[in-house]
Amino acid sequence: MSGAHDEHGHHHREPESVLSLRVRALESLLVEKKLVSSEAVDRLVSAYEQDIGPHNGAKVVARAWVDPAYRARLLADGTAAIEELGFGGVDLRVVENTAGLHNLVVCTLCSCYPHALIGLPPVWYKSFEYRSRAVREPRVVLREFGLDLPETTEIRIWDSSAELRYLVLPERPAGTERLSEAELAALVTRDAMIGVAAVKPPAVGR
Amino acid sequence: MNGIHDMGGMHGFGRVEREENEPVFHAPWEGRVLGITRACGVQGIFNIDESRHAIERMAPVDYLDSSYYERWLDRNVRLLVEKGVITREELARRVAQLAGGTDPAPPHSDPRLLDRMLRVTRERTPYRRPGPPPKFALGDRVLTRHDVPVGHTRLPRYARGKPGVIVRVHGTFIFPDTNAHGQGEQPHALYSVRFDAAALWGESAEPHAPVHIDLWERYLLPAAPQRST
Numbered sequence: 281m282s283g284a285h286d287e288h289g290h291h292h293r294e295p296e297s298v299l300s301l302r303v304r305a306l307e308s309l310l311v312e313k314k315l316v317s318s319e320a321v322d323r324l325v326s327a328y329e330q331d332i333g334p335h336n337g338a339k340v341v342a343r344a345w346v347d348p349a350y351r352a353r354l355l356a357d358g359t360a361a362i363e364e365l366g367f368g369g370v371d372l373r374v375v376e377n378t379a380g381l382h383n384l385v386v387c388t389l390c391s392c393y394p395h396a397l398i399g400l401p402p403v404w405y406k407s408f409e410y411r412s413r414a415v416r417e418p419r420v421v422l423r424e425f426g427l428d429l430p431e432t433t434e435i436r437i438w439d440s441s442a443e444l445r446y447l448v449l450p451e452r453p454a455g456t457e458r459l460s461e462a463e464l465a466a467l468v469t470r471d472a473m474i475g476v477a478a479v480k481p482p483a484v485g486r
Numbered sequence: 487m488n489g490i491h492d493m494g495g496m497h498g499f500g501r502v503e504r505e506e507n508e509p510v511f512h513a514p515w516e517g518r519v520l521g522i523t524r525a526c527g528v529q530g531i532f533n534i535d536e537s538r539h540a541i542e543r544m545a546p547v548d549y550l551d552s553s554y555y556e557r558w559l560d561r562n563v564r565l566l567v568e569k570g571v572i573t574r575e576e577l578a579r580r581v582a583q584l585a586g587g588t589d590p591a592p593p594h595s596d597p598r599l600l601d602r603m604l605r606v607t608r609e610r611t612p613y614r615r616p617g618p619p620p621k622f623a624l625g626d627r628v629l630t631r632h633d634v635p636v637g638h639t640r641l642p643r644y645a646r647g648k649p650g651v652i653v654r655v656h657g658t659f660i661f662p663d664t665n666a667h668g669q670g671e672q673p674h675a676l677y678s679v680r681f682d683a684a685a686l687w688g689e690s691a692e693p694h695a696p697v698h699i700d701l702w703e704r705y706l707l708p709a710a711p712q713r714s715t
Contacts, residue, residue: 301581302559306562389538406554439642442640
């Protein structure tokens, strides 16, 4: 194994953690057995750190906002519609927020998440707190995220239990009629595509 | 199984804590664990259902005491040992060798493996399979089974024995309950089933908060037909 990742620029060398050492040992064994290449792991890590993230899903959302025919295709068959934009790796169902209807995605059994479109999940999505509570008290959880929905708004919770992933199509904020598709995409956040936030209009003064 | 992983609806966990500007990985070893897992997956050393079930088989105390990628590491070691790819003694020896400053593994380059690992992020891994036609249709009322299976299942405990409605017929998918246990893929119909909050949580349910779960046909029974008089 290359060892290129061993130090990661720590100049003040702290003793390596037991965990880190154990992982290095596992990788070394599997490299020896020709089941893992350290270069392949390096490349996958950098793909997740640099290329695969919420900016991908944001492009899908912005396209749906500006192109009603695309929006219809996306809601009917998310898998095919994201492939039109060059994204894949997931069997996808897109659920749309509208006035009076809000969608929220969770995986109570593990941490299923649409990686290909929004990257690896944040720690809170994988937390026991979110997994246990999102299905039972979604309004309380959403208020903790700063989203206070009226009692009359229906909250549809999607517990991702199969090899299908869910993405929320958030509502387009008011006052964004003149924005370009790229400017719209810049407004769309990871949290909005999971359903724990609304997309905010651009800051005043642009 | 009645596992600790099956957390939907549990009480006792507190606020959802968020981290501002969270990094993709909190330590380099987390990314290595992800890469090792992906390498094992694309080479068919273990499948996704075996992989999930291996985490479910952690001792509950350890599960709760571990971070996400610690659970992944535990899973990888557990499955690689069970499948005879490595032994725990071999791993302990390698830890000692590395701690002593020697890595006896010669570098290994495998461009094809790299390509397969990266491709998974762009191309769908097929979990759909041809299978028998669905028995239920959109709008059908169903009741989930309330068996307590000893093995892997994707019917969460909070939704056992509950009435629901089919809101989408997804197609036929590999059945995790058998695929996790070397009993074959046994593909059959998968549905999106809607449960009213009151059916799941009773009087403590929040208003207008239905939960949708993707459930295989074998988890479902037809609801008792309405008697028309």
